[in-house]
Amino acid sequence: MNPLTTVQTVIDALTANITAARPEPTVDKLLIGDPNAPVSGIVTTFMPTLSIARQAASLGANLVIGHEGLFFSHHERLDGSSEGEIERIKRQQLEALEVAIFRLHDGIHRYSPDGITEGLVAKLGWSDHVREYRPEACLLDIPSAPLRDIAEEIKTRLGLACLRISGRPETVFSRVALLAGYRGGGTLTIPLLESKDADLVIYGEGPEWETPEYVREAARIGRQCGLIVLGHAESEDPGMERLAESLSGLFPHIPVRHLREEASLRIL
């Protein structure tokens, strides 16, 4: 028989893999629930919505591990005084479910390699094409293909209805920089393109007039580079899916599942 696995046991296991110092204060913490509660089941997810927590409860799971926070901002407040109405209702409904919610953001980005990036690489089927993992990006040499074909393959692999591109769809690329989450700013991406470490940048989210404008001007000037924008959730969800597989291995006596929300923004 297995020893009792508590919420804290799982948190300790998640924390054991961290190889670099987290920001101080870290956003990673038990947002709701009792660390000493025995764990009946685990759900991993990118965005811990009410709907995801309810699905977890109906599956018999009492621990949700979310990548982002509950209350619509990276550094959320949990003090009652400044709590908004929607925040309060969501918190009360979550508490009533008796599901613990742990946020794993800074830690998984500091696994070696970054657990979110590694999950995205695996889901894309590109694990054998990795040239180098850096803290903020994975550099890859993928089979040469036109931007349009690479984008279509990504849509199929990740199950996306759409994505966004900048650059000429017919240009052929093989040297890729992959940046999960909100790492699409020019400060991170432009040096990768200028140094020729990559010709094609693929990121989750970034400011609209930094990298896309650089790529457009560069392509017009004659330096062929390209960009694929996946969406923030779309780029980080596979890492949380992969975490569920790892936790299944660590806690074989506990049911572990990954749940994916629908896209919060739809194209019209």
Added chain:
Amino acid sequence: MNPLTTVQTVIDALTANITAARPEPTVDKLLIGDPNAPVSGIVTTFMPTLSIARQAASLGANLVIGHEGLFFSHHERLDGSSEGEIERIKRQQLEALEVAIFRLHDGIHRYSPDGITEGLVAKLGWSDHVREYRPEACLLDIPSAPLRDIAEEIKTRLGLACLRISGRPETVFSRVALLAGYRGGGTLTIPLLESKDADLVIYGEGPEWETPEYVREAARIGRQCGLIVLGHAESEDPGMERLAESLSGLFPHIPVRHLREEASLRIL
């Protein structure tokens, strides 16, 4: 006969309308060109790309007024030492065109009301529906309509191929908060929704898991609110178009045109 109009004359006219202190240092400045050059024609634009500057030159205009900067970041560097290759080539090609480029960002956002927001309101045909102008947002009472219909009308008015929404397409809205540019963060939008100053937020650009997630959770909890995301350039271009009209009135002897770039990101 008109007195000689120089680049500095036009800059002075643009600056005269500013009603609040600009950030220090402001990004508004003559990025390229000679302030004493006589102006043969003016082009206004959101994004001063090489292509826009070339079109201006071919139209006989030697002053481009852009809302954003030349080099892919809000606080761009212009010192030669740290200049990247694409930046250098773009700067050299711009200088060879002998077109002056002035950036008008902080200033036009400090017209009363905000010149970018006012231009967007006018282009949407909503000038008669304004309830209140605040520094960061315009509050409006528009004719009640389902989210889907409002979004479709906006696409037609602004000439957009697509936009993004969060919330139920069939929900009817009339109380709107309109935020041009990168003002879509939860810190600005959520208080407008919590206070019931608006039920429908329309913004240019913002972090993907702030306002969209708030709107989704609120709608699921029963507070009907909605979101329309226009795109950063798409939300600010009409303000620069309107500026061309104002300048035509101020300088009737000088040809003034507005030029619009194609979208830098395309949906696939």
